[in-house]
Amino acid sequence: MTRDVIKEYEARVASGEIRRDPAQEAVLPALERVRRELLAEPVKKGLFRRAVPQPVTGLYLWGGVGRGKSMLMDLFVDCVEVPVRRVHFHAFMQEIQEGLHKARESGAEDALRPVAEKVIKDVRCLAFDEMQITDIADAMIVGRLFEALFEAGVAVVTTSNRVPDDLYKHGLNRQLFLPFIALLKEKMEVRELVSPVDYRQDRLQGQPVYFTPADAAARAQMDAIWHDLTGGRSEALTLKVKGRELELPQFHNGVARVRFHDLCARMLGPADFLAIAEEVEVLMIDDIPRLSRHNFNEAKRFVTLVDALYEGKVRLVASAAAAPEMLFVEGDGAFEFERTASRLEEMQSVDWAADKEA
Numbered sequence: 001m002t003r004d005v006i007k008e009y010e011a012r013v014a015s016g017e018i019r020r021d022p023a024q025e026a027v028l029p030a031l032e033r034v035r036r037e038l039l040a041e042p043v044k045k046g047l048f049r050r051a052v053p054q055p056v057t058g059l060y061l062w063g064g065v066g067r068g069k070s071m072l073m074d075l076f077v078d079c080v081e082v083p084v085r086r087v088h089f090h091a092f093m094q095e096i097q098e099g100l101h102k103a104r105e106s107g108a109e110d111a112l113r114p115v116a117e118k119v120i121k122d123v124r125c126l127a128f129d130e131m132q133i134t135d136i137a138d139a140m141i142v143g144r145l146f147e148a149l150f151e152a153g154v155a156v157v158t159t160s161n162r163v164p165d166d167l168y169k170h171g172l173n174r175q176l177f178l179p180f181i182a183l184l185k186e187k188m189e190v191r192e193l194v195s196p197v198d199y200r201q202d203r204l205q206g207q208p209v210y211f212t213p214a215d216a217a218a219r220a221q222m223d224a225i226w227h228d229l230t231g232g233r234s235e236a237l238t239l240k241v242k243g244r245e246l247e248l249p250q251f252h253n254g255v256a257r258v259r260f261h262d263l264c265a266r267m268l269g270p271a272d273f274l275a276i277a278e279e280v281e282v283l284m285i286d287d288i289p290r291l292s293r294h295n296f297n298e299a300k301r302f303v304t305l306v307d308a309l310y311e312g313k314v315r316l317v318a319s320a321a322a323a324p325e326m327l328f329v330e331g332d333g334a335f336e337f338e339r340t341a342s343r344l345e346e347m348q349s350v351d352w353a354a355d356k357e358a
């Protein structure tokens with residue numbers, strides 16, 4: 001069965017899975033164009049008449065948070081009939097850096113070549129979610145990497161919160177990065193998704209986001225929200241924090257889910273929580289226990305975490321042993337916790353973080 005991106009969108013609207021959005025509809029033809037171009041037969045070229053895939057102009061879809069970029073990309077991936085790989089850009093670049101490291105260790109003269117070849121081998125299309133470049137090591141290799149991809153006829157579809165010209169903004173040695181921006185603009189159609197609706201906010205709107213006590217019913221409600229926001233898909237996201245790695249095992253489309261214990265009983269500090277707040281739009285925390293001097297270190301980390309989430313305007317969905325103001329009621333630290341409790345209350349309000357910018 002072949003599925004056309006536009007028809008697939010219609011089908012999902014008809015089934016009630018999504019709401020019709022003219023801004024989203026406006027970019028469907030661009031996705032459908034990529035899907036169709038990918039179907040073209042490879043052309044036999046050169047002395048040995050090797051079959052070379054036809055180059056396909058990809059799509060760079062950018063816009064504010066929660067507008068449906070990742071949803072549209074997933075829909076596109078579901079419709080594509082050629083080998084396609086959907087990967088979080090951050091995870092992809094980590095894989096590339098690891099590959100480069102290994103290639104250099106084994107003495108490869110040009111480390112990028114074998115790494116790029118490995119990526120290209122099995123795909124016709126790469127779908128990158130959340131392209132952003134903050135790391136100088138990434139900034140300095142993406143140009144050659146993407147050149148290799150495009151040369152091999154791999155089409156790239158990507159989502160981003162930034163217009164290409166703003167990628168790696170204020171980054172070190174940015175002038176060396178500019179050819180990459182030019183390359184993107186040459187090989188990809190750049191489209192903004194201008195929907196006025198932040199659907200992620202919308203989905204949580206008017207819905208409880210703090211469940212107490214943390215019993216089976218709370219878990220079921222947390223599961224339902226997780227499923228609603230991610231479609232049940234999830235991959236691990238590894239964050240680099242001060243040269244260390246911090247893994248969030250459950251992550252998809254800006255939503256991460258963790259157990260309180262796995263986050264606050266570990267030796268994590270402000271830098272880790274800030275990194276999470278930067279990367280994640282919605283953080284779901286299961287099983288926040290009552291806090292007291294018996295788990296004072298966990299409590300202290302939780303306070304730091306909530307501050308980071310609050311500053312970063314991250315949406316919090318949680319199950320807890322008690323309401324915020326009853327979580328930490330006696331002993332050292334209870335007074336300091338008042339601010340945290342108040343923030344936890346505020347973060348449950350309907351329009352919390354509604355004005356967040358990408």
Ligand SMILES: Nc1ncnc2c1ncn2[C@@H]1O[C@H](COP(=O)(O)OP(=O)(O)OP(=O)(O)O)[C@@H](O)[C@H]1O
Nearest residue numbers: 018019065066067068069070071199200229253254
């Ligand atoms: N038209 C729609 N109707 C209903 N829900 C939608 C619609 N578009 C998107 N959503 C849902 O809204 C949530 C946010 O969408 P999505 O993750 O695609 O946003 P995004 O543009 O990728 O945001 P970000 O920039 O933060 O990654 C998802 O759960 C998605 O399924």
Ligand SMILES: [Mg+2]
Nearest residue numbers: 069070159253
């Ligand atoms: Mg997204």
